[in-house]
Amino acid sequence: MTWFESVILGLVQGLTEFLPISSSAHLRLTAAFAGWEDPGAAFTAISQIGTETAVLLYFRKDIVRIVSAWARSLTDKAMRSDHDARMGWLIIVGSIPIGVLGLVFQDSIEGPFRDLRLTATTLIVMGLLLGFADRRASRDATGGRHRAPTQRKALTDLNTRDGLLFGGAQALALIPGVSRSGATITGGLFLGYNREAAARYSFLLAIPAVLASGLFELKKVADQPHIEWGPIVLGTVIAFFVGYAVIAWLMRFITTRSFMPFVVYRVLLGLLIFALVAFGALEPTAGEPAH
Structure with missing residues (x-):
């Protein structure tokens, strides 16, 4: 990976990680359109450490409060009914599906799942x-x-069942094109939560899974010889700064606007990929690393 590629891919990662349009699909497509080698699942996971650090910074007050309450609940039974303590447990519970499925389907995630036709399908369907x-x-x-407005659920209404269902939706993001935030927010909306609650829990729920995935891939890459760390670190730092700005913008956006612009974009992009593949302008495996 060159320095220029790392700058572009870092920008793409930061711009798309938190929008419901799939960062892994856009990294894959950027490489394919530019004629570069697929950055691969490893780069995706490591660069997500940068964007997830942006989550830690943006939601730092929430995170400190949740971790503190959860830790106290381990020894203080009275704290176990506290909302923040329960949120800590629910984030742990919601992280189980993606952790288990990520290990089970690791080979598919790094291989067959990266076919551009599958990416196009998931972009459209999701x-x-x-x-x-x-x-x-x-x-x-x-x-x-003929009916009055219905009050949608807030994060204070989150329970173990919904936490697991949120987690199951997040696990779908193991397939490129699904989008971690998109799948989790969609699941939350179907469960009856309001947009802000679904988005906020989506960001908090992603922290354990993304950091664990990034550190796991970091360990694998560290064992490989001749790794050029400079471009990887640069891409990750760029993803952090851009990702922070995107979080701040999105949390304001969804208070007054719907997700429909992202829906239209996903469908059009998926159709474009299918058209390019059908007419031979793009190979389904374009950009994949040589074996």
């Missing part, structure tokens, strides 16, 4: 699901001629 869930959330918020 985009439509997000659009359907978002429209239902909008109808609940505004009501209609």
Whole structure:
């Protein structure tokens, strides 16, 4: 990977990690369109350490409060009913599905799952699901001629069942094109949570899984000879700064706007990929590293 490639891929990672459009798909597509080698699952995971550090910084007050309450609940039974303590446990519970499935399907994630036709399919299908869930959330918020608005759930309503279902939705992001935030937010909207609650829990839930994945891949890469750490570190740092700005923008955006612009973008991008592959302008395996 060259320095120029690391700059572009770091920008792409930071811009797309928190938007419901799939950062792994965009890293894969950027390499394919530019004629570069696929950055691979390892670069994706390591660069996500940068974007996840942005989450730690942006939500630092929430995280400190949750970790503190959770730690006290280990010895103080009275604390176990505290919302922040329960949130700590629910983040742990919600991280189980992606941890288990990530280990089971590791070879597929780094191989067959990276086919661009699968990426295009997941972009379209998950985009439509997000659009359907978002429209239902909008109808609940505004009501209609024959019914009153419906109050959607907040994070204080989160329970173990919903935490596991959120986690199951997050696990779908192991497939490029799904989007971690997109799948988790879609799951939350279907479960009846409001946009802000679904997005906030999506970011908090991602912390253990993303950091664990990044450190796991970091260890694997560290064992390989002739690794050029400079470009990898640069891409990760760029992803951090850009990712922080995107989080701040998105949390403001969803308070007054819907996710429909992202739905349209996902569908159009998926159709474009299918068209390029069908007409031979893009190979399904374009950009994959040589074996």
